[in-house]
Amino acid sequence: MIELRHLRMVQALAETGSVSAAAARVHLTQSALSHQLGALERYFGLSLLDRSRRPLRLTPAGERLLLAARRVLPEVDAARAELLRQASNHAPESLRIAVECHSCFDWLMPAMDAYRAERPEAELDLVGGFLPEPVNLLLEGRADLAVVSQPEDRPGIRYLPLFRYEIVALLAPGHPLADRAFLTAADFAGQTLISYPVPDQALDVVQRVLRPAGVVPKRRTAELTVAILQLVASRRGLAALPRWAAQTQIERGYVLARSIGQEGLWSTLYAAMRSEEGEARESFVSTLRRTAFATLQGIEQPVGEG
Amino acid sequence: MIELRHLRMVQALAETGSVSAAAARVHLTQSALSHQLGALERYFGLSLLDRSRRPLRLTPAGERLLLAARRVLPEVDAARAELLRQASNHAPESLRIAVECHSCFDWLMPAMDAYRAERPEAELDLVGGFLPEPVNLLLEGRADLAVVSQPEDRPGIRYLPLFRYEIVALLAPGHPLADRAFLTAADFAGQTLISYPVPDQALDVVQRVLRPAGVVPKRRTAELTVAILQLVASRRGLAALPRWAAQTQIERGYVLARSIGQEGLWSTLYAAMRSEEGEARESFVSTLRRTAFATLQGIEQPVGEG
DNA sequence: TTGTTTGATGATCGTTGTTCATGATTGAAT
DNA sequence: ATTCAATCATGAACAACGATCATCAAACAA
Structure with missing residues (x-):
């Protein structure tokens, strides 16, 4: 069946004219995109890409998908944006923050104040003292966000770089x-x-x-x-x-x-959160970034991560 | 992230006003749909469904998704239909058919003739004699479609009921x-x-x-x-x-x-095919159904399966 | 030809989605 | 109120799928 990822793939293929480049554009490996393309082609028993000459071009079937992509993707993105906006108003009833980094309070306080100013109904808390593994607190449901400097990739945890x-x-x-x-x-x-x-x-x-x-x-x-x-x-x-x-x-x-x-x-500082909560914490994280750059001197944009 | 299945879910929820009914409408269990809904709500940190009174109603956030669904789903379905149409013209270079059922030749021949008339370039073949397990031929790639009467659900095999x-x-x-x-x-x-x-x-x-x-x-x-x-x-x-x-x-x-x-x-007769080939064989199967009903007396529409 | 880039493929691993089994809630009827 | 039925939620287990890694094959440039 057609999935949104297929539409994104086709769009990326059309715009880059290359499987590798398209893969990078949708944050996948070349292999993954090649598999994805192959599976879709087999599914419909159609070729979507004319591989005979470079740059690669879409076949008529591919073009049809591209048309759908151009109509569908903006619609989906708009809905997503609107939902994020609504989510940030609805404000999480409680946002419990765990801090590993000892010196972080200096800028965390202003950040929390700024967020409280934006959404007065948000209930912000700093949990516990300095616990050895703040990420565990997330998984145990005793905290909703953690500020850490060494992202060890644990399943179910997502890291957003701060600075x-x-x-x-x-x-x-x-x-x-x-x-x-x-x-x-x-x-x-x-x-x-x-x-x-x-x-x-x-x-x-x-x-x-x-x-x-x-x-x-x-x-x-x-x-x-x-x-x-x-x-x-x-x-x-x-x-x-x-x-x-x-x-x-x-x-x-x-x-x-x-x-x-x-x-x-x-070094880089990260905000860690449960990945199941997806983008719900995104607005707080952006406040975090904003106030950090406003408050602290000599910090830089993190590399990678769009 | 939003997926097409989420849009279908929201649409079904809006139209049925019940989780169970919506689940049936998208061919899922009530549990699956409930999980799906819960995950999406957690992801955005928003409630999508007002559970306080029956029939269930969408929240504003849910309504926004419904709007996207109404715009997006027809578009996707249209693209899918067009791809299927193109696929049926492109006609599979070869369609090798395995038959388990001994008496099936009687109506299979007219069906194959009818299909050949629609798409002269299609190359139809009947494989082997009566092999004990025609489904294995599919998995081994020695046949593309099998007509069987007892669908044993094997991974990678999809069955479409004929009559x-x-x-x-x-x-x-x-x-x-x-x-x-x-x-x-x-x-x-x-x-x-x-x-x-x-x-x-x-x-x-x-x-x-x-x-x-x-x-x-x-x-x-x-x-x-x-x-x-x-x-x-x-x-x-x-x-x-x-x-x-x-x-x-x-x-x-x-x-x-x-x-x-x-x-x-x-009893019911089924067309079996590799599920990875998705809907590529669908047009032949519909010819199969059509000619069967035209040729044979006393057969009935299969139950279930849209 | 050789080297380099790009696409395809097979195996494997982790995540995700689905189901099953069960518990909690809700609403209606007695 | 109490019971019963219907509906939704939740936890565990499993299967399927998607992504990656490690190669291989092919196309293109030098």
Whole structure:
């Protein structure tokens, strides 16, 4: 039977004149689209694509489908858009947010305020303290949205990227490493790393820089961002935090920021949600993005994901 | 994401005002439709159906979808119809037909002639003799269509019902049982059953009447329908054949026909095909139906299946 | 020819949709 | 109220389908 995906496929084929390109256009592999096309052709016992010359052209049967696609797809998209709009008015009765990232409160609060302003009836909540696996809370139904930095793809969970940010090394003014343009893993050897009280694998610096280089610095922890910065300033060690988390203290010269590695250490923050809830959370996520870019400095658009 | 099935569901819901009725209308169980509805509602975080009073009514969001459905579905159906039409012109280069039913040749030949007249370029073939499992030929790609009387649902095979027919007992004029209005299983005891040379389970009389009653008559076989009728007429035993297979001999009084059981023993003939080929064979099947009803007497429309 | 790009195909895996079995609700009738 | 019937919802299990991976075959350019 004809499905919407077939119409999208035909449209993509017509516009690109190539199976591979069409596949990319509908976010599928070339193989998937080829199978899809083959199945539809076999189903009707018709050829839809004239493969004899490049660029590929649709056969009359293909053209007929293209016509249907042009009439149908805008209609479906419009309905979808309207439903999303209605959904955002209806506002989820409760939106419980779990946060893994310790420094995220700084921008999450303004974001929540902004959302509350748009939809006063929305009931926003922050759940629990810092739970080790916020994604589990989603699956258990104890939270509706989680902000995480390492998307491990679990079934039933969808991730929407929020923004890319740089994790910088923070050190006290006058620190021996202060003259470096950027720090390397080796520079951390013998230093004390001051961080939130979380396991190693939750820290990007450790995971992506120090452990690969075999560097295991001493660790010291503090709950609050300001406490960490205070320890750094009083020369108890180095910290590695998102640049925006320490922005004001950096500007005041209270601490110094240095990139980690020549390119800097970049990470991406994601909003995680139950995938069954589809696009219901989309409007909150866009508020999240908007306020993040308005509030934080030095963050960038995430790559990929339309 | 919105799918065509969702649009069909909404339309059915709007027109029936009931989940169960809508489910039946789209050939699904009530459970399936309820799940489908629930998933769509969760996806958008919207209620589509006002369940507070009967008959059920669509919410505004549901109405919006209904609007899309009314615009989209006719368009899709039209495209599908046009593709089917084109497919029937393009005619399958070869249509190889396997027949399980021995007496089927009588009406299959006129059907094939009729189809050939419509589409001269179609290449029709009858495959092999009477193979035990014609459906296997389909899966092996050695045939494209099979005519069978007992649809065993195998994956990848689709059955389209052709017609219902009565299997009658045939006996010689003046036979001791000739005065009965209809025969029962017990009447077969001690008689010789004359049939095609096929295993027991392929004979509907044995399968559905005699075996359940524990009656095991003597068996005698003949290859051709006329040979069986000749044996019956010369008092070598009874036969049980489709009424239409012996129609002319019955009319001439060469043999007598009696119903089996009070209601008669009815069976249905099906066209079997690879389901991946979808509707490509549909036009031939409709020719099959048409000529069968034109050629054969005493057959009926099959129940179910739109 | 060789190398490169593009499309096709088979196997496999995960997701999704459907059904079955059952529980919860609703409305009507006693 | 209580019971009964009808209707809808839900959880578990299964089957089917769609997508991907890993190749292979074919077309085109150098």
